[in-house]
Every structure is written in structure tokens, then in C-alpha cells.
Amino acid sequence: GAVVSQHPSWVICKSGTSVKIECRSLDFQATTMFWYRQFPKQSLMLMATSNEGSKATYEQGVEKDKFLINHASLTLSTLTVTSAHPEDSSFYICSARGTGGFADEQYFGPGTRLTVT
């Protein structure tokens, strides 16, 4: 159990366009989902926390208008990178935390490698 999927696994887009990344919990209900950004050889940088049905909580320094997060259901959260620029190129990883037996365990999606040209 505890499988999290993420789509797409990689995407290349042109500067100025928007990209949507989906994160799904496949076999459990994720009350909370997290979005991370990871630079090469660095740790996970938390961007925002989203709870189903409510607005996401963004970390300091993360532009909420640029990184739009929607957690519409207990199994789906999306991250939209708006007006992407080359400096947004990175590895984006989501994770999901559920209820009951999964209340504190956190499971990661496979990540999305975004390249903005």
C-alpha cells in the first residue's frame, strides 16, 4: 500500500508557458499533500502544504501566484507553475500523508523533472 503517483515524470516547456503537475495517492486518502523542490545534490525544499478542500500554506519565499496548488480531492493535488522561466527548472516531488495508519507516514511521488527553455 501507500503508493503515490506523479504525472508527468518529465516535461520541457518554453519560457512564459504554464505547466501543471499532478500528484495522486492511489490506495489511501491523503488528507495532506506536500510539494517539494529539489536541486541537484541538495535536500528537499518544502514549497507548500495543501490540505484537501482548503488553501495551501506556502513556505516563506515561495510565490503563491507563481506556484498554484489545488487539493481538490483526498486523492489528487496539482501544482501549476505559471509563466515558467529557466530558473524554475528543477525536480519537483510531491508527497502524501494520510489518516489512520498513515497519519504520520509520508510517501513520495516519483518526481517531475521540469526543464524550461
Added chain:
Amino acid sequence: GENVEQHPSTLSVQEGDSAVIKCTYSDSASNYFPWYKQELGKRPQLIIDIRSNVGEKKDQRIAVTLNKTAKHFSLHITETQPEDSAVYFCAASRAGFKTIFGAGTRLFVKA
């Protein structure tokens, strides 16, 4: 803010030797301490975890110890193998709060 310190940042061992990674956390209310293994270009995978009501947990070649008083926890890998080479992250959390990750330890196991 709350933080987790992880040492060493890089660790190189000979195949068959043991590897130990240590973490210290600041939030005394943390009660869940997972360890993740991340291979290059892949997702972090939960390899073992420990809760604050337990002092030690073992799963085959992997063990984790927790000292709540000192706010230290450690990962021990015995009989290391080349496939253990990866980046390992410790973390501290409690239900309802975000997880705080360490900076990671890059483990190299030389054959």
C-alpha cells in the same frame, strides 16, 4: 524555526563495513522519525522509521536508535553492499505538522 541536523554529509565505506548516520532534532514534541533513501533521479523511499515510544528498531541490516533526552537518532547499516550507495535523509515530525528533513548524507559503498 525547527530544524534537523544530519552528519556526516558524505560517508565512504568499504563493502561489508558498517555505516552510521546521525541526526539531531530541535522540536522536543517530535514523535515520529523516518529515514529515507534516495537514489539518483528517483523518489525518496521510506526504509525505516521509529516512534518516540521506542528506543530501537531493527529491520534486517538496518537499525535505528532514538535518544529522546538528547534529541538524537541514528541510522545503522551493517554489512554494507554497493546497492546501499545513495543519499539518506533523516526527518522528524509529528501529526498535523510539516516534516523537517535533514540535509542528507551521501553514502558511497566501495566494492
